[in-house]
Amino acid sequence: MPPTLLESSSPVDIEMTLLSGQTFHWHLTGSSGPETINDRPGFVLLHRSSALCLKQVTSKLIHIESFGNPLPKEELRAVTGLNLDLETIRQITSRDNRVKRLIHRYAGLTILRQDPFECLVSFLSSGMSNIPRIRRNLRDLRIELGSPISGSPFYSLPAARVVAEAGESTLRKLGFGFRAKYIARTCAHLVSHGINLNHWKPLPDHDIKSRLLAFPGVGHKIAECVLLFGFGRLTAFPVDVWVGRALQNLWPGHPNRSLERWRRWAKTRWGHTAGYVQQVLFMAARSGILFRRSEKEGPLT
DNA sequence: TTGCAGGGGCATC
DNA sequence: GATGCCCCTGCA
Numbered sequence: 001m002p003p004t005l006l007e008s009s010s011p012v013d014i015e016m017t018l019l020s021g022q023t024f025h026w027h028l029t030g031s032s033g034p035e036t037i038n039d040r041p042g043f044v045l046l047h048r049s050s051a052l053c054l055k056q057v058t059s060k061l062i063h064i065e066s067f068g069n070p071l072p073k074e075e076l077r078a079v080t081g082l083n084l085d086l087e088t089i090r091q092i093t094s095r096d097n098r099v100k101r102l103i104h105r106y107a108g109l110t111i112l113r114q115d116p117f118e119c120l121v122s123f124l125s126s127g128m129s130n131i132p133r134i135r136r137n138l139r140d141l142r143i144e145l146g147s148p149i150s151g152s153p154f155y156s157l158p159a160a161r162v163v164a165e166a167g168e169s170t171l172r173k174l175g176f177g178f179r180a181k182y183i184a185r186t187c188a189h190l191v192s193h194g195i196n197l198n199h200w201k202p203l204p205d206h207d208i209k210s211r212l213l214a215f216p217g218v219g220h221k222i223a224e225c226v227l228l229f230g231f232g233r234l235t236a237f238p239v240d241v242w243v244g245r246a247l248q249n250l251w252p253g254h255p256n257r258s259l260e261r262w263r264r265w266a267k268t269r270w271g272h273t274a275g276y277v278q279q280v281l282f283m284a285a286r287s288g289i290l291f292r293r294s295e296k297e298g299p300l301t
Numbered sequence: 302t303t304g305c306a307g308g309g310g311c312a313t314c
Numbered sequence: 315g316a317t318g319c320c321c322c323t324g325c326a
Contacts, residue, residue: 021308127309133323134308178321182310219310240308258315282308304326311320 003065006077010086011059013108017081018043018054020283022229023112024122024135027154029053044154046142047071047079048115051152054080059108068149068156078232081110089234093273093280098250102284109279112229116197117190118157119230120212123222124183125176133175140174163187182217189215197230205233220263234275239263243278246285 018026029042042055049069057063064076077083090107094100114122121141126134138157145158145166163171164187171180189195200208208231212223224238239247239259247262248254256262270277284290 123308128307128322129309130307130324172322175323177323179309181321217310221309225308238308242308260315286308306325307323309321312318314315314317 001066001070003063004073004076005057006062006064006073006080006082008060008062008082008086008110010090011108012062012082012086012110013059014043014054014056014062014080015041016106016108016283017110017112018045020109020279021131021286022279023114024126024131024138025114025118025157044152045080045112046149046154046156048118049147049149049156051149051154052076052079067152067154078113081112083113084110086110089273089276093270093277096270096277099277099280102280103277105289106280106283109276109283111232111234111275111279113232114229116200116226116230117160119226120186120197120215120218120222121157121163121183123225123229124186124217125179126225127179127182127217127222129177129179137175141171141176144170144174160187160190164191179217185216186218201231205235208233220260224263228275228278234272235267237263237266237270237274237278239266239278240282242285243281246281246290249285249290250281 023045025046027044029044042053045052045054050071051067053065053067055063062080062082064080066076071079074083090103094103122134122138125137142155142157145162146155148155158166163183168180168184171183176183190197200211205227209223209227212218212226213220221238221240224236227233228236228238239262241259244259244262247256247266256265266278267274
């Protein structure tokens with residue numbers, strides 16, 4: 001498929017977005033890879049049976065070369081997060097004074113649209129783990145059970161049936177640890193019930209969420225992640241320990257004591273832009289800019 | 302070697 | 315809802 005240029009209506013930052021922890025299916029293109037443009041590194045984003053080589057040309061222009069299964073332009077725009085009206089989202093979220101400077105700081109961040117099943121498997125792998133390890137686990141899973149993506153050295157993620165047949169022991173050998181059981185059982189559940197998550201797309205948020213919560217290993221945090229990154233519901237607001245720390249830091253002394261309370265509070269406060277705020281808070285917390293040394297590392301005794 | 306924390310889930314009350 | 319327990323790995 002010939003390379004194509006995609007234009008965003010507002011500035012985006014592909015590198016910031018890919019590294020923001022919403023997807024684990026990316027690779028930095030090495031020295032043997034495509035040339036970089038404007039000294040910006042190139043990235044490969046894996047999506048279903050496609051490998052997308054992304055290069056930032058200008059703040060609003062992305063160069064894409066696809067390998068494997070060609071995607072229609074509109075799907076490419078969604079997968080790369082270029083279809084969101086970021087201008088409006090930033091305008092609305094900036095009305096909140098406490099997050100305004102963070103929205104500004106991470107201008108360029110967008111939300112990618114992932115395949116719901118791939119998203120579910122990804123976040124089932126993420127519990128009590130870290131980004132390098134999650135990426136390694138998923139890469140190993142693709143190589144072990146997935147299919148080669150033609151014209152590229154990459155592999156697609158295996159289908160639920162393949163994962164279910166391989167079973168928990170295979171996933172354990174691949175290093176998924178205690179998450180192996182959850183992934184294997186959830187895939188087996190999908191197969192035995194003949195569930196195709198893509199068919200859920202027309203359903204309302206709460207309906208999708210309650211169905212996700214029925215899967216073994218899926219709690220509120222993972223369900224909200226899949227709603228946000230797999231179904232594109234910006235009403236979703238996954239709260240992990242980092243987002244929890246960010247909220248506690250921005251609203252010191254607030255009576256919300258559990259992550260569960262913060263989640264409900266945030267969904268009410270930010271409504272249809274909650275998911276975007278969440279991603280900004282996550283980045284801010286991870287970067288450390290919200291915390292003084294003493295808060296992040298404990299008292300210096 | 303041991304202890305513990307790391308982007309959670311689940312059962313129980 | 316809040317509290318323990320469970321799962322596994324990497325690292326100090």
